[in-house]
Amino acid sequence: MPLNNDTIQQTLIQKFGDVLTDWQEPYGMLTFTAPKEINLKVLQFLYDEPTLNFRFLTDLQAVHYPANKGQELAVVYHLHNLVDNVRIRFKVFTDIPKPDVFSATALYQSANFMERETYDFFGVNFTGHPNLIRILNVDEMDYFPMRKEFPLEDQTRVDKDDEMFGR
Amino acid sequence: MSEHILLPEGSIEKQTTTLNLGPTHPATHGVFQNILELDGERILKATSTVGYIHRAFEKLAERRPLYQITPITDRLNYCSSPINNMGWHITCEKLLGVDLPKRVDYLRIIIMELARISDHLICNSIVGVDSGAYSGFLYLMQFRELIYEIYEEVCGSRLTTNIGRIGGFERNFTNTAFVKLEKFLATYPKQLKEFETLFNRNRIFMERTIGVGAISAERALNYGFTGPNLRAAGVDYDVRVHTPYSSYQDLEFTIPVGKTGDCYDRFLVRNQEMWQSLSLIEQAYKKVQEFKGAESEVFHADSPAYYLPEKKDVYTKMEALIYHFKIVMGETDIPAGELYSSVEGGNGELGFYLISDGGRSPYRLHFRRPCFIYYQAFPELVQGGMLSDAVITMSSLNLIAGELDA
Numbered sequence: 161m162p163l164n165n166d167t168i169q170q171t172l173i174q175k176f177g178d179v180l181t182d183w184q185e186p187y188g189m190l191t192f193t194a195p196k197e198i199n200l201k202v203l204q205f206l207y208d209e210p211t212l213n214f215r216f217l218t219d220l221q222a223v224h225y226p227a228n229k230g231q232e233l234a235v236v237y238h239l240h241n242l243v244d245n246v247r248i249r250f251k252v253f254t255d256i257p258k259p260d261v262f263s264a265t266a267l268y269q270s271a272n273f274m275e276r277e278t279y280d281f282f283g284v285n286f287t288g289h290p291n292l293i294r295i296l297n298v299d300e301m302d303y304f305p306m307r308k309e310f311p312l313e314d315q316t317r318v319d320k321d322d323e324m325f326g327r
Numbered sequence: 328m329s330e331h332i333l334l335p336e337g338s339i340e341k342q343t344t345t346l347n348l349g350p351t352h353p354a355t356h357g358v359f360q361n362i363l364e365l366d367g368e369r370i371l372k373a374t375s376t377v378g379y380i381h382r383a384f385e386k387l388a389e390r391r392p393l394y395q396i397t398p399i400t401d402r403l404n405y406c407s408s409p410i411n412n413m414g415w416h417i418t419c420e421k422l423l424g425v426d427l428p429k430r431v432d433y434l435r436i437i438i439m440e441l442a443r444i445s446d447h448l449i450c451n452s453i454v455g456v457d458s459g460a461y462s463g464f465l466y467l468m469q470f471r472e473l474i475y476e477i478y479e480e481v482c483g484s485r486l487t488t489n490i491g492r493i494g495g496f497e498r499n500f501t502n503t504a505f506v507k508l509e510k511f512l513a514t515y516p517k518q519l520k521e522f523e524t525l526f527n528r529n530r531i532f533m534e535r536t537i538g539v540g541a542i543s544a545e546r547a548l549n550y551g552f553t554g555p556n557l558r559a560a561g562v563d564y565d566v567r568v569h570t571p572y573s574s575y576q577d578l579e580f581t582i583p584v585g586k587t588g589d590c591y592d593r594f595l596v597r598n599q600e601m602w603q604s605l606s607l608i609e610q611a612y613k614k615v616q617e618f619k620g621a622e623s624e625v626f627h628a629d630s631p632a633y634y635l636p637e638k639k640d641v642y643t644k645m646e647a648l649i650y651h652f653k654i655v656m657g658e659t660d661i662p663a664g665e666l667y668s669s670v671e672g673g674n675g676e677l678g679f680y681l682i683s684d685g686g687r688s689p690y691r692l693h694f695r696r697p698c699f700i701y702y703q704a705f706p707e708l709v710q711g712g713m714l715s716d717a718v719i720t721m722s723s724l725n726l727i728a729g730e731l732d733a
Binding site for chain 2 (some may be wrong): 215224
């Protein structure tokens with residue numbers, strides 16, 4: 161039986177029950193949300209279960225939803241089953257005061273840099289990461305620039321000395 | 328010499344040397360640093376540092392309308408910027424629900440495969456330069472020039488191309504573009520053959536590359552390798568086949584795979600891919616020539632709300648002027664949605680994760696940069712090898728600083 165979104169959803173619900181929520185299929189990719197405490201269990205199950213076989217971590221990043229009180233940060237995993245060629249996406253939400261999410265580095269070596277990048281820009285604290293330090297920004301930076309409370313500079317500001325910018 | 332010399336602490340006990348390879352070393356071909364711990368010439372430990380040319384693309388993209396994000400994508404993998412541009416256009420078209428005419432798809436394939444050739448020829452000839460063979464580089468480089476002339480004919484620029492628009496191309500291909508393309512198709516195979524004769528069975532080159540920087544298929548997958556580097560390790564994953572886009576499914580091509588994942592296999596896989604790209608260009612060009620009459624003039628989709636109209640129409644037609652104004656001022660809202668779309672870039676799967684909340688610009692845009700992800704394997708690849716092997720490994724991985732840092 162070819163692997164499709166319905167079978168994946170059923171297998172996951174059979175294993176984890178209704179803690180997995182928010183099932184969607186935007187543009188054909190199965191998307192769901194898991195509680196952040198079990199993100200590793202879900203990843204491990206998707207990796208180990210012979211029918212699912214999601215062994216390739218395509219991408220890992222975060223999104224900031226400031227209006228979503230208590231669940232401001234979403235960590236998004238894109239997984240790929242290369243044999244059956246199916247992709248899925250799943251998210252875990254965390255709050256900003258205690259942004260702890262378990263690290264996937266034990267399962268995927270590729271998660272190392274991606275989690276560092278996510279930490280660098282959003283401040284998600286990946287517990288269990290071997291080397292969670294800033295990667296693209298300077299080490300001295302004391303804020304997380306991709307969060308929505310840091311807007312880009314106002315393009316109409318006039319208090320700059322234009323001569324310095326060649327304008 | 329009775330005077331006692333005070334050596335800095337650790338210099339006697341520490342039998343190893345710390346060497347900074349980069350950030351501005353000529354052998355790194357880009358701005359990234361490797362702190363190597365050397366025992367003689369053997370590498371004990373490598374620590375990679377990236378981020379020297381971080382330009383906050385993802386943040387910038389959160390304010391720009393879609394069409395202004397295209398120039399940002401140029402600067403990811405700047406050796407094959409047309410692929411990045413097309414990848415971005417394809418992502419936008421999926422989000423906006425724009426259907427492309429077949430002719431545009433084939434024209435895009437021509438441009439993307441030219442870009443792939445220019446990417447691979449740089450990488451392979453640089454591997455040659457780093458192993459001491461300069462002439463291959465010298466001869467192949469002329470053809471990158473020819474490819475750039477074709478870009479120039481299509482979009483007006485060479486390196487950071489900003490080629491195409493959402494919904495097609497900015498203008499139809501000129502006759503000169505096709506003449507240059509034909510010239511390329513006629514002359515490049517001979518040069519590539521010569522390049523292969525110089526390298527493939529060259530004893531010195533083989534000794535320098537075989538078994539150097541090797542990675543197994545399992546490790547490569549675990550490290551998130553994609554593209555030629557993964558295929559050199561023996562996994563036949565190619566986005567063009569797995570998730571066809573831009574009508575790649577209409578054309579015949581094979582995916583070359585290697586076995587050992589070392590520098591030599593990566594070199595061979597890239598060479599083979601250039602042959603496949605040539606054949607793809609020929610097929611696509613043939614299909615483009617088959618269009619007759621009005622169809623042979625089609626170069627964009629009929630999607631006025633998103634396709635930036637031609638300038639001459641803007642000056643003479645009312646609707647074109649209205650849509651031009653709306654698009655340029657960012658008045659056209661994009662539909663809300665969440666989308667991951669990827670293309671096979673020069674280095675692997677180049678993904679765009681786009682979340683839109685319905686405004687004029689994306690709510691969040693993330694670039695999956697293949698280089699950034701597979702660069703983490705570099706310490707493992709070079710550990711236990713010689714310093715000069717590290718240099719070849721780096722160039723054969725085709726690390727592009729622009730793609731590392733975004």
